[in-house]
Amino acid sequence: MTKQVTFLMCSPRGDKSASYSLGSYVTRLLEEKGIAQQSFKIYQIIKNSQKIDEMIKSIDGSDIIVLSSPLYIDGAPYMTIKLMDIITEKNNQGKLSKKDRLLFANSNAGYLEYYHNNIALRIYEQFAEKNGFTWAGGLPIGAAGTYAMYPIPEFLKMLEPLPEDDPRKEIYEKPTKIIDSVIKTAVDHLSKGERVPESELKKLEFIPMPLQAYVDSGNKNWIDTAESLGAKDKLRDKPYELKK
Amino acid sequence: MSYLILNGMYKDDSFIPKINELVSKELVKRDVKGETIDLHKNAIKPCLGCFKCWIQTPGVCIIDDYAREVAKKMIQADNLIYLTPVHFGGYSSELKKALDRSICLMLPFFRVYKEEIHHETRYDKYPNLIVIGTLEEPNLKQEEIFSELVERNVLNNFAPKHATQIIYHSDDESTVKKKVEEGVRIVGDDND
Numbered sequence A: 001m002t003k004q005v006t007f008l009m010c011s012p013r014g015d016k017s018a019s020y021s022l023g024s025y026v027t028r029l030l031e032e033k034g035i036a037q038q039s040f041k042i043y044q045i046i047k048n049s050q051k052i053d054e055m056i057k058s059i060d061g062s063d064i065i066v067l068s069s070p071l072y073i074d075g076a077p078y079m080t081i082k083l084m085d086i087i088t089e090k091n092n093q094g095k096l097s098k099k100d101r102l103l104f105a106n107s108n109a110g111y112l113e114y115y116h117n118n119i120a121l122r123i124y125e126q127f128a129e130k131n132g133f134t135w136a137g138g139l140p141i142g143a144a145g146t147y148a149m150y151p152i153p154e155f156l157k158m159l160e161p162l163p164e165d166d167p168r169k170e171i172y173e174k175p176t177k178i179i180d181s182v183i184k185t186a187v188d189h190l191s192k193g194e195r196v197p198e199s200e201l202k203k204l205e206f207i208p209m210p211l212q213a214y215v216d217s218g219n220k221n222w223i224d225t226a227e228s229l230g231a232k233d234k235l236r237d238k239p240y241e242l243k244k
Numbered sequence B: 001m002s003y004l005i006l007n008g009m010y011k012d013d014s015f016i017p018k019i020n021e022l023v024s025k026e027l028v029k030r031d032v033k034g035e036t037i038d039l040h041k042n043a044i045k046p047c048l049g050c051f052k053c054w055i056q057t058p059g060v061c062i063i064d065d066y067a068r069e070v071a072k073k074m075i076q077a078d079n080l081i082y083l084t085p086v087h088f089g090g091y092s093s094e095l096k097k098a099l100d101r102s103i104c105l106m107l108p109f110f111r112v113y114k115e116e117i118h119h120e121t122r123y124d125k126y127p128n129l130i131v132i133g134t135l136e137e138p139n140l141k142q143e144e145i146f147s148e149l150v151e152r153n154v155l156n157n158f159a160p161k162h163a164t165q166i167i168y169h170s171d172d173e174s175t176v177k178k179k180v181e182e183g184v185r186i187v188g189d190d191n192d
């Protein structure tokens, strides 16, 4: 019988999100291995009971669940927690049959360091445990906004022709190649019904550029965007300051 | 001195209301005045992840609903208290729906703080943070995740002082009372 994967995309930013870009890359590679995919954009279905039922049916028939989420305030966003609440409730009502299912997660942080995602991934692991899913591991991605702009394959194609001494080789191409390789190995394991080995996921434990360089470019980006929206001079406003 | 309790209980929880009452009483005893917001009774839309509260309408979320009021009350309190079931080791969705909408309280700008990337402060003063989680029974793994989550939050929300307490449904009355007292102990008058 054909294996099946359910993709749970938890970012409200839709197709423009890192969660979509990275999660859909995983599920597309699974599809290439003959695993049928059903995907759900959680922010579109969260209030629609019919769609929720469809999602539960899909999970019920799935061998693999891929949950891809942004990191909000050091943990799972509201939307992702609500999703876990719903799945747990339906599971408790007996809507999920007994079956081996792997849960693989991806958490995307705005900060540069991958490890900000670790708490969220442990929360997803607890969710898996509570629901009888086998925790297959998680991808902690830092500075994930890059992948919201450029999906991995396109990004690598863009970076490839750059001369070897171009700094973007070191700060973008090298880390992206590592993430790409970890994802491909993860997909190999998942497609065989296996967990992704810790040793593989550990390869993501790197910080690709000096913190200050990230701070400087990030801050310039905020100012430029605010300027284009006519809000540059208001960036430091304190609208809720208590009047003494 | 003021407090704000964000009650993140799910609507059929009968345990957290008791804790809420004990915490408020304890605070009033210390001459701290404030209020509880029962989040499950308030409609709050999910964060859109658009960052417009940073770069378009700085300091105010573009969605005009009750979350704006919550964010305002959060920053104006001297002491902020989260009440939540420990939920897969994290916060309840009820609590999180409001917290996600509160990033307007910090600046978009990054800085290196304690050798990590964090944000800059928007306001001159931030509330102390007390987080009280409830669990049916002890669960070491979840408690560990929960405590670490609070520690990480403190780095990001600039609380000058903070405390975490986990209260079990099975705790007897005097233990519950002790934990609540222990939790609010950090509330002094030096943050007035």
Ligand SMILES: Cc1cc2nc3c(=O)[nH]c(=O)nc-3n(C[C@H](O)[C@H](O)[C@H](O)COP(=O)(O)O)c2cc1C
Pocket (backbone or CB within 6 Å): A011, A012, A013, A016, A017, A018, A019, A020, A069, A070, A071, A072, A073, A074, A075, A108, A109, A110, A111, A112, A116, A143, A144, A145, A148, B047, B048, B049, B050, B051, B100, B101, B103, B156
């Ligand atoms: C409400 C909110 C809270 C956030 N909190 C954090 C955080 O605690 N740590 C972090 O590194 N990034 C944080 N971010 C940034 C997002 O995690 C980052 O932009 C991520 O790439 C978004 O993923 P997406 O494109 O899939 O939505 C936050 C963003 C929002 C909107």
